[in-house]
Amino acid sequence: MHLFTSKFVQKPDHVTELPGSVSTPTGFQAAGIAAGLKKSGKLDLGLLICKEPCASAALYTPNAAAAAPITFCRDETSNGSLQGVVVNSGSANACTGAQGLEDARAMAAQAAAKSGIDIKNMAVASTGVIGVTLPMDLVESGITSVADTLTETGGGDFAEAIRTTDKIDKEGAIEVALSGGTVRVGACAKGAGMIAPNMATLLAFITTDAAVPASLLQNLLKQAVTASFNSMSVDGDMSTNDCILVFASGQSGIAVDQDSGDAALFGDALAAVCKGLALKMVADGEGATKVVELNVTGAKDNGEAALVSRAVSNSSLVRTAFFGRDANWGRIMASAGAALAGEKQLLADIYYEKVCLAKGGAVSPDPVDAGQLQNIMAKPEISVTIDLHRGTGSHTMYFSDLTHDYVTLNAEYTT
Amino acid sequence: MHLFTSKFVQKPDHVTELPGSVSTPTGFQAAGIAAGLKKSGKLDLGLLICKEPCASAALYTPNAAAAAPITFCRDETSNGSLQGVVVNSGSANACTGAQGLEDARAMAAQAAAKSGIDIKNMAVASTGVIGVTLPMDLVESGITSVADTLTETGGGDFAEAIRTTDKIDKEGAIEVALSGGTVRVGACAKGAGMIAPNMATLLAFITTDAAVPASLLQNLLKQAVTASFNSMSVDGDMSTNDCILVFASGQSGIAVDQDSGDAALFGDALAAVCKGLALKMVADGEGATKVVELNVTGAKDNGEAALVSRAVSNSSLVRTAFFGRDANWGRIMASAGAALAGEKQLLADIYYEKVCLAKGGAVSPDPVDAGQLQNIMAKPEISVTIDLHRGTGSHTMYFSDLTHDYVTLNAEYTT
Numbered sequence: 022m023h024l025f026t027s028k029f030v031q032k033p034d035h036v037t038e039l040p041g042s043v044s045t046p047t048g049f050q051a052a053g054i055a056a057g058l059k060k061s062g063k064l065d066l067g068l069l070i071c072k073e074p075c076a077s078a079a080l081y082t083p084n085a086a087a088a089a090p091i092t093f094c095r096d097e098t099s100n101g102s103l104q105g106v107v108v109n110s111g112s113a114n115a116c117t118g119a120q121g122l123e124d125a126r127a128m129a130a131q132a133a134a135k136s137g138i139d140i141k142n143m144a145v146a147s148t149g150v151i152g153v154t155l156p157m158d159l160v161e162s163g164i165t166s167v168a169d170t171l172t173e174t175g176g177g178d179f180a181e182a183i184r185t186t187d188k189i190d191k192e193g194a195i196e197v198a199l200s201g202g203t204v205r206v207g208a209c210a211k212g213a214g215m216i217a218p219n220m221a222t223l224l225a226f227i228t229t230d231a232a233v234p235a236s237l238l239q240n241l242l243k244q245a246v247t248a249s250f251n252s253m254s255v256d257g258d259m260s261t262n263d264c265i266l267v268f269a270s271g272q273s274g275i276a277v278d279q280d281s282g283d284a285a286l287f288g289d290a291l292a293a294v295c296k297g298l299a300l301k302m303v304a305d306g307e308g309a310t311k312v313v314e315l316n317v318t319g320a321k322d323n324g325e326a327a328l329v330s331r332a333v334s335n336s337s338l339v340r341t342a343f344f345g346r347d348a349n350w351g352r353i354m355a356s357a358g359a360a361l362a363g364e365k366q367l368l369a370d371i372y373y374e375k376v377c378l379a380k381g382g383a384v385s386p387d388p389v390d391a392g393q394l395q396n397i398m399a400k401p402e403i404s405v406t407i408d409l410h411r412g413t414g415s416h417t418m419y420f421s422d423l424t425h426d427y428v429t430l431n432a433e434y435t436t
Numbered sequence: 437m438h439l440f441t442s443k444f445v446q447k448p449d450h451v452t453e454l455p456g457s458v459s460t461p462t463g464f465q466a467a468g469i470a471a472g473l474k475k476s477g478k479l480d481l482g483l484l485i486c487k488e489p490c491a492s493a494a495l496y497t498p499n500a501a502a503a504a505p506i507t508f509c510r511d512e513t514s515n516g517s518l519q520g521v522v523v524n525s526g527s528a529n530a531c532t533g534a535q536g537l538e539d540a541r542a543m544a545a546q547a548a549a550k551s552g553i554d555i556k557n558m559a560v561a562s563t564g565v566i567g568v569t570l571p572m573d574l575v576e577s578g579i580t581s582v583a584d585t586l587t588e589t590g591g592g593d594f595a596e597a598i599r600t601t602d603k604i605d606k607e608g609a610i611e612v613a614l615s616g617g618t619v620r621v622g623a624c625a626k627g628a629g630m631i632a633p634n635m636a637t638l639l640a641f642i643t644t645d646a647a648v649p650a651s652l653l654q655n656l657l658k659q660a661v662t663a664s665f666n667s668m669s670v671d672g673d674m675s676t677n678d679c680i681l682v683f684a685s686g687q688s689g690i691a692v693d694q695d696s697g698d699a700a701l702f703g704d705a706l707a708a709v710c711k712g713l714a715l716k717m718v719a720d721g722e723g724a725t726k727v728v729e730l731n732v733t734g735a736k737d738n739g740e741a742a743l744v745s746r747a748v749s750n751s752s753l754v755r756t757a758f759f760g761r762d763a764n765w766g767r768i769m770a771s772a773g774a775a776l777a778g779e780k781q782l783l784a785d786i787y788y789e790k791v792c793l794a795k796g797g798a799v800s801p802d803p804v805d806a807g808q809l810q811n812i813m814a815k816p817e818i819s820v821t822i823d824l825h826r827g828t829g830s831h832t833m834y835f836s837d838l839t840h841d842y843v844t845l846n847a848e849y850t851t
Binding site for chain 2: 082083084085086087092113115116117118119120121150151152153154260261337338341342344345347349350351352354355357358359361362363364365366367369379381382383384423424425427428429431432
């Protein structure tokens with residue numbers, strides 16, 4: 022239930038962690054139940070609502086094979102005034118055609134009716150196996166049950182209901198000190214595989230009782246996601262179902278105005294929450310034993326740095342080497358060089374933590390303490406820096422290692 | 437010693453397989469010895485030469501971290517008149533800076549002197565671990581030995597000397613019927629990991645006794661490589677050391693002229709040889725149990741088809757599913773959709789062999805014979821087609837599955 026478990030994310034000074042969840046901010050209720058969608062009998066249907074209308078922000082996957090709930094939310098729900106979301110795991114309702122869209126719409130309609138919310142303000146999200154239509158009889162009886170069990174402490178069950186192969190919880194709550202008083206933020210997320218830059222199989226739901234205008238909330242969310250969910254990779258795949266929603270109830274009575282110091286403070290808190298969740302996803306990456314922070318510096322510009330850092334982060338050879346605790350900087354150099362194919366000879370430096378292994382594109386002439394390097398490679402979190410010496414652009418990515426457990430999980434998950 | 441072992445490559449009617457190797461065409465000699473570069477004591481240094489000047493063609497990796505031998509060949513050898521190549525395995529001489537370039541030059545100089553060839557016509561290639569300088573004392577005594585053992589039947593040892601993690605041979609020879617008589621082509625290659633579009637850790641050497649002008653040879657090589665080495669992927673990584681060289685001795689006395697029917701016949705034979713070698717590399721992909729042919733059709737244009745087919749071929753989720761014998765077409769759809777992010781909803785059909793699993797972007801309404809599908813997924817070679825229904829562009833890629841053995845090999849290979 023802690024959001025800031027990684028050394029790569031700092032809790033801002035004006036933020037205090039609270040025991041709690043996505044239903045902790047004033048105005049929210051949530052629940053999660055087992056509707057029978059997962060054969061295991063685990064929780065698989067969740068509902069999160071606000072008792073009053075909210076300002077909201079949303080980001081959806083750009084995948085051209087976007088799932089039905091994504092199409093529904095993007096095309097049929099309100100822009101900036103969502104008030105609830107109904108979510109299922111067990112089936113992604115993706116690649117399900119016209120029937121899938123009808124099912125997503127039916128989920129929203131039923132959840133909205135049960136909660137007394139306008140259907141235009143009810144979002145839908147799904148995660149699980151692709152290409153299977155939802156068993157709507159189970160979903161419908163589930164929505165009735167889940168709507169009857171909504172409480173202000175139901176966020177934990179809601180969070181559990183959205184998980185698929187996740188092994189660790191990804192939720193929490195914070196208090197944020199603003200100029201007019203404190204507001205609360207609650208959050209939960211799911212995602213452990215099929216994660217890549219561009220928010221892949223990632224569901225994240227964030228609530229706050231601050232009063233934040235929808236347009237400001239959308240801008241702050243975009244900034245927060247750029248440096249968190251869009252800067253991590255587990256396996257380079259982008260999902261059909263990614264969705265991040267933020268609901269601001271305003272029930273604290275504390276307003277966050279555009280261009281104010283509070284907007285910056287609230288934005289920092291939101292960014293820290295997103296980064297905390299993102300790092301938990303990388304740490305929980307399917308089969309992962311390690312999280313690597315890859316800092317690419319000295320690029321021609323930030324775009325080039327992003328290109329190189331994503332290529333290295335997605336390299337199977339690089340990721341397998343970290344699993345093997347092998348400081349194989351040559352694979353990083355080769356992958357960076359591949360990303361810069363056709364450019365002039367790469368004269369990069371590569372550091373594992375503070376240990377320089379490559380200098381000017383070649384093996385470093387400095388002696389390396391083998392014991393120190395071995396200690397670094399044994400750590401669960403490792404920081405690697407590659408300085409391209411081509412300019413001043415930079416980008417940081419977070420990725421996990423590629424392991425036997427990844428192969429086992431993904432060779433055996435479904436049909 | 438067979439080049440056409442895959443069902444995905446057809447031997448042209450005017451081509452006959454011969455027992456033989458890269459030294460089979462008239463005029464060539466080769467040898468391979470153990471110089472002590474591999475701790476295992478296996479062959480690790482090879483020399484291939486033609487007794488007379490050749491016309492030649494060459495393709496090198498565009499990787500910006502290109503290895504010293506690549507830089508040497510590209511910048512310091514003749515364009516179109518190479519007469520020999522000296523190759524070592526065990527160390528890639530990549531990321532080795534000025535010393536590496538000096539070492540590559542010294543290898544060429546010594547091999548050229550021993551063979552009576554102008555240094556400008558002696559190519560150098562290396563493969564193995566990145567970031568380690570060559571033990572030049574071993575290399576130098578090795579070159580002396582290998583030059584003393586050159587024979588017309590030495591192609592097999594040469595082929596063995598260039599292997600690293602390869603488990604199956606990739607060599608052979610053919611006879612090609614042209615209008616004026618028959619010519620011979622010999623070939624060998626190495627590559628089992630770090631293979632991606634753009635010829636990654638791939639060394640291939642092809643010889644012929646046809647008389648082919650260098651410019652025609654270069655064009656035919658480019659065409660052959662586009663549909664073979666540049667259309668396969670084992671792990672999406674691109675190497676620092678890729679190099680393909682073709683030597684035409686002309687010693688058969690049979691000329692292949694530009695724009696002639698013979699140019700097309702010779703080109704078809706060269707393409708078949710390259711495709712045969714490429715498919716052996718995919719089959720020998722580190723840890724691979726399967727080869728998948730992925731046909732992307734109905735793309736807006738061929739470029740879009742290539743983009744989509746490469747994305748799907750490099751998807752860890754797709755590749756792991758094939759290892760698990762799971763006809764998980766949803767992962768293929770999701771990966772194609774990710775490659776087409778931002779485009780309109782994807783209404784693709786997906787076939788495994790002739791079985792339609794998805795139609796119009798959703799699960800196919802046709803009943804599927806589960807036993808038939810199980811048989812398909814158990815095969816060592818599987819053909820998959822995705823019709824994007826966006827236009828008339830197409831592209832075919834070949835890739836291997838992602839397995840436990842891949843992880844084991846790459847977590848343990850080096851330091």
